[in-house]
Amino acid sequence: MFIGQGRRTMPEQSGKVQTVLGLIEPGQLGRTMTHEHLTMTFECSHVPPAPGDEGLAAAPIEMKHLHWLQQNPYSHSENLLLNQEIEAVKEELLCYRKAGGGSIVENTTTGITRNLPVLRKLAKETGVHIIAGAGYYVDVTHSDETRKMTVEKLTDIIVSEVLHGADGTDIRCGVIGEIGTSWPITESEKKVLRATAHAQTQLGCPVIIHPGRNKAAPGEAIRILQEAGGNISKTVMSHLDRTLFDQQELLEFAKMGSYLEYDLFGTEMLNYPFNLDVDMPSDSQRVQALAFLIREGYEDRILIAHDIHTKHRLTKYGGHGFSHILKNIVPKMLSRGHRSHQIQSISSPDGGSAPRDDLYSPEF
């Protein structure tokens, strides 16, 4: 989350974390969820309900429908409008603070209704440090104007979102991403990836990538960034828990040097509707995947989060909320033999200089 010493960073930004309320010291971050959404829309990923489920898909969100929603989250149009839940999210953030949370990286980029004034308000009212994301989501959300832009123009926009503010506001982003890619990666997405690498070179800040829903997608996105001069050691590959399952393939990818993010904690669904070949893991299997990566020496490259992006995952609707990792997953990791120093070293995307003890403190 740190702004590095890029060619275009202002001196006061170097080595600092840029939140929606301004710069903070890395030591102020506290425990940090590196991939969340506090307000966004996800209509771009709507999945038509199965025949016979149309009634459920149109029904109000109620406890009696929760299991159906957990299995079919993208088939309920209203469930995709997290931007309607600002008050509920505020309550969640207050609970997150009580549970020991300090910061959240808000990954909503152009295309899924980023709302920086709301993020600033939430940060002010809850005391949680919020770091906003610059750049663009997946191709289906690119406007005609975005598609026509050159890599240079896209680079200038991303740089400006970090240096000066985004969406016509003076609120500055502190990371680039999540940058959306599909599978196969489209031409417009390749331009955005190259622009991302160029902007990162100028700014020195972290990059977060949303890979396409195919096991080849993470590696291909990293190759494009690498060829464009991106700093892979300051790049986070998101959603590995629905993308890479084979241990050897995971290790091959890990060798490329990015952060390895398991960010769908709390998601327990049988079928992954965007790729029916995928067996979605449970939280226990996610914890096992982390244990495998730690055994293989990657403990300082792992990040974890919930990636809340639909209503039903909020506690208001019976979901797990933003404190699930702190309250349930960290104790589970300890009960499965993870040492507290290993959990502490599951770090933020800072190039290794974060005060890791602040992220997962020894009381766990």
Ligand SMILES: CC(=O)NCCS(=O)(=O)O
């Ligand atoms: C907001 C977002 O992109 N979340 C990831 C959903 S996915 O199904 O894992 O692609």
